[in-house]
Amino acid sequence: xxxxxxxxxxxxxxxxxxxxxxxxxxxxxxxxxxxxxxxxxxxxxxxxxxxxxxxxxxxxxxxxxxxxxxxxxxxxxxxxxxxxxxxxxxxxxxxxxxxxxxxxxxxxxxxxxxxxxxxxxxxxxxxxxxxxxxxxxxxxxxxxxxxxxxxxxxxxxxxxxxxxxxxxxxxxxxxxxxxxxxxxxxxxxxxxxxxxxxxxxxxxxxxxxxxxxxxxxxxxxxxxxxxxxxxxxxxxxxxxxxxxxxxxxxxxxxxxxxxxxxxxxxxxxxxxxxxxxxxxxxxxxxxxxxxxxxxxxxxxxxxxxxxxxxxxxxxxxxxxxxxxxxxxxxxxxxxxxxxxxxxxxxxxxxxxxxxxxxxxxxxxxxxxxxxxxxxx
Numbered sequence: 001x002x003x004x005x006x007x008x009x010x011x012x013x014x015x016x017x018x019x020x021x022x023x024x025x026x027x028x029x030x031x032x033x034x035x036x037x038x039x040x041x042x043x044x045x046x047x048x049x050x051x052x053x054x055x056x057x058x059x060x061x062x063x064x065x066x067x068x069x070x071x072x073x074x075x076x077x078x079x080x081x082x083x084x085x086x087x088x089x090x091x092x093x094x095x096x097x098x099x100x101x102x103x104x105x106x107x108x109x110x111x112x113x114x115x116x117x118x119x120x121x122x123x124x125x126x127x128x129x130x131x132x133x134x135x136x137x138x139x140x141x142x143x144x145x146x147x148x149x150x151x152x153x154x155x156x157x158x159x160x161x162x163x164x165x166x167x168x169x170x171x172x173x174x175x176x177x178x179x180x181x182x183x184x185x186x187x188x189x190x191x192x193x194x195x196x197x198x199x200x201x202x203x204x205x206x207x208x209x210x211x212x213x214x215x216x217x218x219x220x221x222x223x224x225x226x227x228x229x230x231x232x233x234x235x236x237x238x239x240x241x242x243x244x245x246x247x248x249x250x251x252x253x254x255x256x257x258x259x260x261x262x263x264x265x266x267x268x269x270x271x272x273x274x275x276x277x278x279x280x281x282x283x284x285x286x287x288x289x290x291x292x293x294x295x296x297x298x299x300x301x302x303x304x305x306x307x308x309x310x311x312x313x314x315x316x317x318x319x320x321x322x323x324x325x326x327x328x329x330x331x332x333x334x335x336x337x338x339x340x341x342x343x344x345x346x347x348x349x350x351x352x353x354x355x356x357x358x359x360x361x362x363x364x365x366x367x368x369x370x371x372x373x374x375x376x
Contacts, residue, residue, distance in 0.1 A: 001026060001034075001079055001095035002048055007058030010083050013093075014217050021212050036214050036220060037092040037105065040235050040353065042114035045090055049082075059083060065104035078104045085224065088235060089118075096327065110328050116353035119206030119360045120227055122186040122368055125203055128223055129190055135174065136219065138192045140172040145185035150276060150366045151211070152269045156183030160243075162210070194219065234359065234372050237263070239352040241333075241344055241374075251347030262375035263344035263361055267367045270339045274315040276366060277337075281308040281322060306358060328353040343375055 001024055003016065017024050017034065025032040040049060046061070053064040061082040078100045081093040092105060105136045109115050120128075132138040147153065147163040165185055167175050179185040188203045197216045200208040201223065209216045243261040271277065305327040313320045321336045331354035334345035342362065344355055363370040 001081075001093070003057070003060075003062070003081060004263075005055065005057055005062070008060045010059055013057075013060050013081070013083070017093075018212055018214060018217060029151045031093060031210075032212075034209040035096065035101075036207040036209070037094075038118040038207070038224065039090050039092055039109070040116050040356065041090055042352075043087045045082075045088075045115075046086060046237060048112055053228060057081070065108065077266065078122050080084070080105060086228070086232065088239075089228070089232065090223075092261055113349075113351045114353070115330055116357060118149075119126060119232065119357075119364075120203045120205065121200075121230070121363060122151075122188065122203070124227065124230060125187050125190065126202070128201065129187060129192070129227060131178075131226070132192060134196075136215075138194045138219075139170075140176060140190055140192050141198075142191035143172055143176055143187045144166045144189040145176060145187050147184040147186065148365050151184060151186075151368050153184040153186065153368070156182050159184065160307070192197050193283075235352070235356060237372050237374065238355040238359065241346050241352075241355050242350055243346050248319050260346055262346065263355060264373050264375040265337075265342040265344065265362055266371040266373060267340050267342070268369045271318060271366065274313050274318060274320075277313050277320045278317070279364065280362075281311045281313075306361065315347075324358065326357070329354050 003013070003024060008016070021032060049061075049063055053066065055062045056181040058189075063080045063082055064077065065080065066077045078096045079094065080096075083091045083093070085091055094101070094105075096104065106158055109117060115193040129138075129140065133140075143166075145163075145165045146179065147155065147161075149160050149162050151347070163183055165179060165183075167177060167179075176185065176187060189200065191200045193199065194215055197211040197213055198218050200206075201212060202208075207220055207223070207228075209220065240261055242261050244259045244261065245261065248257055309325060309328055311320075311322040311344060318339045319337070322333070324333050324335055325331075326333075329351055330349050331351055332348035333350060333354065334343075334347055336343045336345065344358070359370065359372050
């Protein structure tokens with residue numbers, strides 16, 4: 001993907017891509033798809049990319065990831081164009097393949113503190129699909145759908161099973177509605193078409209625009225606005241959970257005192273049993289993930305790397321506690337909970353994305369109506 005250097009606004013940047021698709025994408029690229037990654041960051045996001053090759057193109061920042069040092073034939077060079085939508089949230093535009101993405105920005109996000117991929121709640125994914133059908137007469141032709149046994153979405157058949165279904169067909173909208181009614185399936189990845197223009201939406205904030213025109217670019221902007229209406233509040237609250245140190249007195253009488261701003265995950269649907277928590281502590285990986293699926297199905301996968309230490313569970317009444325280690329970011333925090341809520345207690349090297357991803361994990365697997373707040 002190659003954009004000439006000049007001062008762009010977001011609108012003029014997107015307009016250039018629409019009008020110059022053949023120039024923007026390299027001739028040898030088999031798939032001239034625009035990929036857009038929605039990513040949460042610290043407010044001063046440019047600090048994260050220090051040391052990389054970057055240039056300012058007005059409101060757009062051109063960043064080059066080069067994993068091809070001299071003598072390494074396996075390295076790759078990939079370009080991303082970054083736009084700050086609002087403080088704490090950026091868009092990454094690229095045409096890179098999934099392999100190149102995993103070797104560049106995905107690795108970068110995993111290894112850096114202060115940045116994480118976004119996440120769209122299951123019910124919001126379905127709301128977006130229905131909105132596009134009603135407002136743009138969009139058609140779904142492929143989807144990946146899921147249901148976890150702890151969700152409260154109604155289901156007529158075997159509600160106590162986890163499910164993952166991948167479906168392709170011109171009747172995909174009908175199939176998804178039927179699967180939702182019978183099995184409680186909610187989409188986690190959706191391929192849609194407006195006229196002949198195709199695009200894909202994934203729950204990890206990846207948007208793939210297969211036909212680049214004003215319609216699909218406009219839909220992208222509408223979707224982002226709908227996601228932000230709910231998600232940015234959660235992102236900002238997660239940043240508040242910290243350990244503060246303040247000084248009392250002066251000189252030899254100075255005393256340093258720590259205070260903790262803790263968080264709370266609110267669970268309106270209530271945790272039903274000790275078994276639910278035991279599954280969280282000991283079976284917290286994606287139950288439906290099969291590495292044998294095709295790569296494109298990996299786009300909807302939610303990755304978590306939490307380990308639970310010093311666990312405690314009591315039943316009648318339900319009380320539980322643990323120390324949580326985010327193995328990716330190196331954060332340590334405590335949790336203490338009961339049937340209607342989980343307290344989040346910062347302990348060591350806290351960073352907003354650890355709390356955000358843990359909340360997403362709880363909402364994804366145990367209570368889709370979960371909320372996040374400062375502990376009072």
